[in-house]
Amino acid sequence: MSTADDLVTIWTAGVDAVIGRRAVCDALRQHNVMRPDAVIAVGKAAASMAAAAHDAFGPLPMLIVTKHGHVMDAPQNAEIIEAAHPVPDAQSLKAGARLIDAVDNMARDTHLLVLTSGGASALAEHLVDGLSLNDLADRTQALLASGQDIHAMNALRKDLSAIKGGKLLARFKGQRITSLAISDVEGDALGVIGSGIGDAPADAPFDFAPYIVASNAIARAAAADAAQGVILSNTEDLYDDAVALAPRIAAQVLAAGPGLHIKGGEPTVILPPNPGKGGRNMALALLLAREIAGIEGVQILVAGTDGTDGPTDAAGALVDGHTWDDSGSDALNTANAAPWLDARGALFRSGPTGTNVMDILIAKRT
Numbered sequence: 001m002s003t004a005d006d007l008v009t010i011w012t013a014g015v016d017a018v019i020g021r022r023a024v025c026d027a028l029r030q031h032n033v034m035r036p037d038a039v040i041a042v043g044k045a046a047a048s049m050a051a052a053a054h055d056a057f058g059p060l061p062m063l064i065v066t067k068h069g070h071v072m073d074a075p076q077n078a079e080i081i082e083a084a085h086p087v088p089d090a091q092s093l094k095a096g097a098r099l100i101d102a103v104d105n106m107a108r109d110t111h112l113l114v115l116t117s118g119g120a121s122a123l124a125e126h127l128v129d130g131l132s133l134n135d136l137a138d139r140t141q142a143l144l145a146s147g148q149d150i151h152a153m154n155a156l157r158k159d160l161s162a163i164k165g166g167k168l169l170a171r172f173k174g175q176r177i178t179s180l181a182i183s184d185v186e187g188d189a190l191g192v193i194g195s196g197i198g199d200a201p202a203d204a205p206f207d208f209a210p211y212i213v214a215s216n217a218i219a220r221a222a223a224a225d226a227a228q229g230v231i232l233s234n235t236e237d238l239y240d241d242a243v244a245l246a247p248r249i250a251a252q253v254l255a256a257g258p259g260l261h262i263k264g265g266e267p268t269v270i271l272p273p274n275p276g277k278g279g280r281n282m283a284l285a286l287l288l289a290r291e292i293a294g295i296e297g298v299q300i301l302v303a304g305t306d307g308t309d310g311p312t313d314a315a316g317a318l319v320d321g322h323t324w325d326d327s328g329s330d331a332l333n334t335a336n337a338a339p340w341l342d343a344r345g346a347l348f349r350s351g352p353t354g355t356n357v358m359d360i361l362i363a364k365r366t
């Protein structure tokens with residue numbers, strides 16, 4: 001097996017350990033979750049998470065809200081709304097209205113199972129008074145280009161929303177909510193994942209049982225287990241601007257001997273006006289390619305665990321000492337890493353994965 005295959009194999013082992021269907025299936029068993037009366041699933045992993053509920057309990061009233069193209073595992077009886085990501089569209093508002101309608105109409109003895117995963121912030125929305133869809137789309141575009149981290153972005157999103165930050169579940173008049181979430185945020189807080197669409201207000205009158213069922217840490221541990229080589233580091237420290245991260249990561253890898261480094265998190269990027277095509281993983285990969293240019297025996301894979309990096313069809317990229325040439329500077333300045341990396345065979349396409357635990361980087365030095 002080539003080194004490139006090794007990195008993809010290790011990354012894939014990490015992602016496989018946190019697939020929605022598997023994570024929810026394990027959690028339902030571990031926490032002895034009783035059969036719910038209804039299921040609401042929102043996020044990029046919603047279909048996969050909902051499939052586990054169907055596996056465990058059979059057909060149930062189910063509403064799934066997910067990103068276009070991420071419906072592969074959805075149970076047949078489920079109502080499915082596909083919406084845009086990362087910038088909300090009219091479908092996101094349709095999803096928000098349906099979620100409100102569904103929760104409002106639940107009977108007093110209802111046990112509701114809520115399944116949340118990353119992407120939910122964009123995929124479902126009900127606007128506060130005075131805000132239009134265009135306003136929301138413009139504000140979201142500006143936020144995404146600003147280089148702010150997800151905690152800062154979602155604090156703002158909660159203020160603009162009538163369903164985020166516990167507001168959807170505050171409407172519930174039933175008996176019990178079990179809320180299972182796959183975390184794609186630093187610190188794994190339910191109130192931040194999907195801007196807290198699966199969270200309940202502190203004074204909720206119903207029984208509320210929240211659990212985080214998958215995370216970046218779990219995926220990285222599984223990746224480390226699957227690796228043959230020596231693991232030199234396994235850390236969740238990809239939380240900075242990609243421009244600042246690249247030299248730090250390269251220095252760490254080059255200073256260490258042969259072996260593997262695994263990193264998790266979510267780098268940020270500041271986009272120029274009218275950016276080209278790319279994502280934060282591709283931007284980081286391109287910057288790393290420049291750092292390791294001409295050096296033999298180093299390979300780095302960095303990719304989003306949901307299978308899509310920014311508005312592209314690839315998860316990320318795999319670079320080595322031969323990837324970089326000076327035309328890469330232009331791709332960096334115009335945020336156009338996707339076509340540049342694609343032309344060099346460096347893009348990594350996994351397809352939608354059924355999970356979303358931020359990004360994973362694997363660096364190998366031989």
Ligand SMILES: Nc1ncnc2c1ncn2[C@@H]1O[C@H](COP(=O)(O)OP(=O)(O)OP(=O)(O)O)[C@@H](O)[C@H]1O
Nearest residue numbers: 086118119144275276277278279280308309310335
């Ligand atoms: N041309 C580009 N080059 C680099 N990064 C880009 C480009 N276009 C968009 N991005 C970045 O892609 C990010 C959105 O990525 P993506 O669609 O993978 O969502 P995400 O952050 O994983 O979403 P969520 O957290 O909601 O699941 C934004 O932070 C944005 O800055």
Ligand SMILES: O=C(O)[C@H](O)CO
Nearest residue numbers: 118119120121193194
């Ligand atoms: O949807 C969101 O808000 C992000 O993916 C974080 O969960």
